[in-house]
Amino acid sequence: MKILVAKTAGFCFGVDKAVNKVEELIDNRKTLKPIYTYGPIIHNPQVVSSFETKGVIVIDELEKINSYDKGTIVIRSHGITEREVNIMKKSGFNISDSTCPYVKKIHKIVKRDSEAGYEIIIIGNKHHPEIKGIAGWSLTKVHFIQHLEDVDNITINTKTRYSTVAQTTFNTELYKEILNKLQNKSFHVIINETICQATKDRQIEAKELSEKVTKMIVIGGRNSSNTRKLFEICKDQCKDTYYIETIEDLALNVFTVNDTIGITAGASTPNNIIEEVISYVRNVKF
Ligand code: SF4
Numbered sequence: 001m002k003i004l005v006a007k008t009a010g011f012c013f014g015v016d017k018a019v020n021k022v023e024e025l026i027d028n029r030k031t032l033k034p035i036y037t038y039g040p041i042i043h044n045p046q047v048v049s050s051f052e053t054k055g056v057i058v059i060d061e062l063e064k065i066n067s068y069d070k071g072t073i074v075i076r077s078h079g080i081t082e083r084e085v086n087i088m089k090k091s092g093f094n095i096s097d098s099t100c101p102y103v104k105k106i107h108k109i110v111k112r113d114s115e116a117g118y119e120i121i122i123i124g125n126k127h128h129p130e131i132k133g134i135a136g137w138s139l140t141k142v143h144f145i146q147h148l149e150d151v152d153n154i155t156i157n158t159k160t161r162y163s164t165v166a167q168t169t170f171n172t173e174l175y176k177e178i179l180n181k182l183q184n185k186s187f188h189v190i191i192n193e194t195i196c197q198a199t200k201d202r203q204i205e206a207k208e209l210s211e212k213v214t215k216m217i218v219i220g221g222r223n224s225s226n227t228r229k230l231f232e233i234c235k236d237q238c239k240d241t242y243y244i245e246t247i248e249d250l251a252l253n254v255f256t257v258n259d260t261i262g263i264t265a266g267a268s269t270p271n272n273i274i275e276e277v278i279s280y281v282r283n284v285k286f
Helices: 013-027 045-053 062-067 082-091 101-115 129-135 148-153 172-183 197-211 225-237 271-282
Strands: 002-005 035-038 056-059 072-075 094-097 119-123 142-145 162-166 189-191 215-219 241-244 260-265
Touching (some): 002 271, 013 045, 013 072, 045 056, 072 082, 101 119, 101 129, 101 162, 119 172, 129 142, 142 148, 148 172, 172 197, 197 215, 225 260
Parallel strands (some): 002 260, 035 056, 072 094, 119 142, 119 162, 162 189, 215 241
């Protein structure tokens, strides 16, 4: 059996930075001041629960921030709305902003274009925290497109100007199809290319890898939307693609001695989990 591991598997720059920030705060905690993250720091339950055992508290509702003891609150790489930033600033907590710079750039585009009167079209999943954060920087109406069919449901006013941005981890192929369909509607629209390069590289490599293997393993948290997209891309090329969170989810009896196994992982999958899966698969006995 042969194993091929994607070079792009694992933490991206933005996630790495956010996780390192929490680790740094834990290491430098000289007093017993609490450390909070606004929402789980990344979409990986193992990392979140390991931080919880070190005393990091996840705050889910910002409205309740004043019921917590003052401390440091970390904004995760997905970013937050302008309103949430303002609530945090007034709260008296120290703010450690780990919003990924690529996401911040989108906040600025949305604010700038909506101030200029453009309505905003966001291509992505409106329930994802990154998209909720981006939408919260707009002063004008926001439209959401997640699927190709959603383009039909947008009511375009030819007198209105529109500006589009995309979720940083959006599926690049679907993005192209959506843009083509959108541009066929003939209206004034600015296209801002905001899918991040790390995502593009990871998706391209996953596609190429899954084309040449007999079985594919995609590792990542169940709530990780970028891992879900990787899984969909791989599944299109290789029907025996498995989406796992840890080795516990992997049934070893599906592998055969003649298999070539491809392994990739989402942007919020820690290296130790990837290494564990590689070594587990490597040691399969036939
Ligand atoms: S996927 Fe890209 S935009 Fe998102 S956190 Fe990672 S580096 Fe930043």
